Amino acid sequence: MSTVSVIVPCYKYGHYLQESVGSALNHQDGVDVRVLIIDDASPDDSADKARALAAEDPRVQVLVHPRNKGHIATYNEGLLEWAEGDYVALLSADDRLTPGALSRAAALLDAHPEVGFCYGHPVRFQHGSALPAARTAGRGWTVWDGQWWLRRHFETGHGCITSPEVVVRTKLQRQVGGYDPGLPHSGDIEMWMRLAAHADVGYLRGVDQAYYRVHGANMSTTDFGGQLDDLRQRKAAFEAVLGRCGEQMKDRDELDRLVHRKLARQALRRAVRAYDRGRTEQVPVDELVGFARECWPEHEDLPEYRALKMRRRIGTKAMPYLQPLVLTAVTHKVRERMWWRTWRRTGI
Structure with missing residues (x-):
């Protein structure tokens, strides 16, 4: 037994x-x-x-x-x-x-x-x-x-x-x-x-x-400041594994790039959602962008950063009202790209 x-x-x-x-x-x-x-x-x-x-x-x-x-x-x-x-x-x-x-x-x-x-x-x-x-x-x-x-x-x-x-x-x-x-x-x-x-x-x-x-005493947190803390803590955990277990891990350098790029994208998505929901005063947008830059120096090439740039141009007051139109346009553009890629690959 x-x-x-x-x-x-x-x-x-x-x-x-x-x-x-x-x-x-x-x-x-x-x-x-x-x-x-x-x-x-x-x-x-x-x-x-x-x-x-x-x-x-x-x-x-x-x-x-x-x-x-x-x-x-x-x-x-x-x-x-x-x-x-x-x-x-x-x-x-x-x-x-x-x-x-x-x-x-x-x-x-x-x-x-x-x-x-x-x-x-x-x-x-x-x-x-x-x-x-x-x-x-x-x-x-x-x-x-x-x-x-x-x-x-x-x-x-x-x-x-x-x-x-x-x-x-x-x-x-x-x-x-x-x-x-x-x-x-x-x-x-x-x-x-x-x-x-x-x-x-x-x-x-x-x-x-x-x-x-x-319940309220759980160690995890979901408030707006806690979202940035959560990202930082996960980054520290992944980096600790890379440092401690690098010799046991296959493709260590690739895994390093994968997780830092993913964390940068997640931070930028949270910044984008802050504009979509009219919560830029509560969500630390600049700190989220700074965290993304720290994780991925080429963060400005990520699609989430381009989406954030567009929302900044539109502004915090107008964005929650224009969100449905923006999402419709983005969805149409994504479908158009997928169709074009399929056509180039298959000719159909």
Whole structure:
């Protein structure tokens, strides 16, 4: 029977612990699960709630920090110093696993020793709302070559994983090391790519592996200033992977160009949308353009920059009203180019 170590870092989230820890221990048939709750010096009664859970179930251990160490140090303490199972999962105290999540992940990792970590679909739910139903009858799995998976993410410039849906081979986790303290907000993106540079990646199809709670305390942000921060953090994560895993990565220089060009385009798209939605006073347009220039010195040759130039000429007040006409003209021009290219290639 495979063993799974589950680390539950907690800071002022003691009121969620029973649900979170219970989801890791219950309805996970065929795997031997051990849970470590690490309370990072919470100023409330979170540590007491953690100790109460440990008193009820010998599979639960508790570690309480006398001083706050921060989330990265807490993660690494559990992953690198405590985890002893075949596989390890990091589960935030406010998130949950779905029934059978660890069983399904362990089955995939047991069957494919070349896979370093696996994940599935996370179900997002709003804090305070009812828990949605989860799909627990999967349709098998897919195993991707780690280098292929890496390239796909460098092409998109995004991370695709929230975190609680991931199960990692413990031996590989120790090999690649812990989370980077220099990436407090994008360390998870860097970690998945670092793992993929050393091993293949598994995906559980047609099944929900975790519940991710959405509330005001989430570390991610979607406000206008946060959009620029998000881009900067992703840039730092990709650059860290390039620096740390360059020798393991095929076509490193090409991947470097791919991701920096993509991030520049994403920044310029956000600047364009600010004009389209009449939000140039709230969105840091100049900073977004500066970020694009930093990523891609030839940013003025990108189509998004040309679109931004046109919107600047039209002006911030008129653009929201003229947007439908502009989009229609752009769509017509794109179709015309596609037709011309097809004609040149086929003569039809």
